[in-house]
Structures are given as C-alpha cells and as structure tokens.
Amino acid sequence: GDSVTQMEGPVTLSEEAFLTINCTYTATGYPSLFWYVQYPGEGLQLLLKATKADDKGSNKGFEATYRKETTSFHLEKGSVQVSDSAVYFCALSDWAKAAGNKLTFGGGTRVLVKP
Amino acid sequence: SAVISQKPSRDICQRGTSLTIQCQVDSQVTMMFWYRQQPGQSLTLIATANQGSEATYESGFVIDKFPISRPNLTFSTLTVSNMSPEDSSIYLCSVEVGARGSPLHFGNGTRLTVT
Numbered sequence: 001g002d003s004v005t006q007m008e009g010p011v012t013l014s015e016e017a018f019l020t021i022n023c024t025y026t027a028t029g030y031p032s033l034f035w036y037v038q039y040p041g042e043g044l045q046l047l048l049k050a051t052k053a054d055d056k057g058s059n060k061g062f063e064a065t066y067r068k069e070t071t072s073f074h075l076e077k078g079s080v081q082v083s084d085s086a087v088y089f090c091a092l093s094d095w096a097k098a099a100g101n102k103l104t105f106g107g108g109t110r111v112l113v114k115p
Numbered sequence: 116s117a118v119i120s121q122k123p124s125r126d127i128c129q130r131g132t133s134l135t136i137q138c139q140v141d142s143q144v145t146m147m148f149w150y151r152q153q154p155g156q157s158l159t160l161i162a163t164a165n166q167g168s169e170a171t172y173e174s175g176f177v178i179d180k181f182p183i184s185r186p187n188l189t190f191s192t193l194t195v196s197n198m199s200p201e202d203s204s205i206y207l208c209s210v211e212v213g214a215r216g217s218p219l220h221f222g223n224g225t226r227l228t229v230t
Contacts (some may be wrong), residue, residue, distance in 0.1 A: 034218055043221040043223035043224045047122075089157065093219075102150075103148075103160065105157045105159075106157060107156070108157050
C-alpha cells in the first residue's frame with residue numbers, strides 16, 4: 001500500500017536558519033503530494049501541494065518539489081522564524097484509485113525555532 | 116476554502132461512557148472524513164462519511180465503536196462509544212472543498228482524554 005516516511009524530530013533551529021524536512025513516499029499510482037502544518041493546539045492547515053512530477057509547491061516562504069525519480073517531496077525554508085514552530089506532516093493522495101481522496105500521512109516532524 | 120467548526124474542542128470523559136463530536140461546515144461538501152491522531156502520532160483515517168449512505172470504515176475501525184451520522188451536506192457527527200483510556204486522542208473532521216482532487220481541509224480537532 002501507499003506510505004509516507006519523513007524524518008523524525010524534533011528539529012531544533014535558531015531563528016533565520018535554513019530548514020529542510022525530508023519526505024519520501026511509496027505509491028503504486030501517481031499521487032498528489034502535500035505538506036500540512038499543525039500549530040500548537042490547532043488542527044491541520046494545508047501548507048502547500050504538488051500534483052505531478054517536477055511541480056513545485058510554495059507558500060509562506062516554504063517550498064517543496066515533487067521528485068518522481070527519487071520519490072521525494074522535501075520541505076525547505078530559507079530563513080525560519082519562531083512562528084514556524086509547529087509539527088509538519090507530509091501526505092499523499094492517489095487519485096488513480098477509487099478512494100483517491102484518502103490521505104496517507106507521514107509520522108510528522110516537530111520543529112522548534114528558538115529566538 | 117471552508118470554515119470547519121468542531122464541538123467540543125476538548126473533553127475529559129470517564130471510561131465506559133460515550134462522546135459525540137460534531138462537525139459543521141459553512142458550505143455544502145460531498146465528502147467528509149474523520150481522522151484520529153493519537154498522542155505524539157500521525158493521523159489515521161477512521162471513516163469516510165457521505166451524505167445519504169453508510170459511512171465507509173477503514174481497517175481496524177468498526178461502526179459499533181465509532182458510529183457516524185451524516186444527515187446533510189454541511190454536518191456530521193462521530194461518536195466514540197464505550198470509551199477506554201486508549202481512545203484518548205485528537206479527533207479531526209476534514210472535508211474536500213471544490214472539485215475532486217482538491218486538498219482536504221481540517222477542523223481544529225477535538226482533544227479527548229479518557230480517565
């Protein structure tokens with residue numbers, strides 16, 4: 001079945017540091033890929049998405065590129081802020097399947113940015 | 116986008132009791148989903164709820180334990196029945212807004228603690 005693997009946290013950074021969170025996936029079809037963010041005490045918010053190979057999703061300074069050859073969707077931000085402290089989830093959905101809108105999530109990566 | 120409201124936002128319940136969680140959306144949506152996020156874990160899909168039909172449950176989840184209602188296109192409930200401490204989790208409602216293939220949007224979740 002489909003699966004998503006992302007780097008374990010916590011990741012602790014100083015403000016203005018560069019952030020990378022690795023995400024790799026396995027899927028039998030052609031999935032869409034997502035990054036969701038969960039701020040403390042809140043639900044999940046969609047951060048960015050990519051629907052096909054070589055697409056780059058971007059939002060709020062975060063970027064991720066859909067790499068089919070390496071089955072990866074790594075999240076990056078060039079200069080983090082304290083407000084970026086959250087848990088980040090990589091996820092996929094495979095629209096080639098009947099239940100395509102079912103999301104498969106990675107384990108989540110907690111990021112803590114210190115001033 | 117859609118505004119998704121969940122009630123209650125949190126609750127502490129005694130084992131053996133049941134809790135019904137409500138999810139209200141400010142627009143009509145075809146598909147609604149219920150996820151569980153156990154402490155420190157990722158999200159797991161419990162079931163898909165479509166209006167006018169029985170909910171579809173994922174492996175490991177059964178209707179007797181997690182009955183779901185979907186009376187109209189803007190509302191759903193999830194009941195956690197005969198609770199035990201292992202049911203302590205965040206329960207999240209999510210919806211697909213827009214055309215098929217659109218990303219899922221999530222409510223803020225219901226944080227349940229069972230004592």
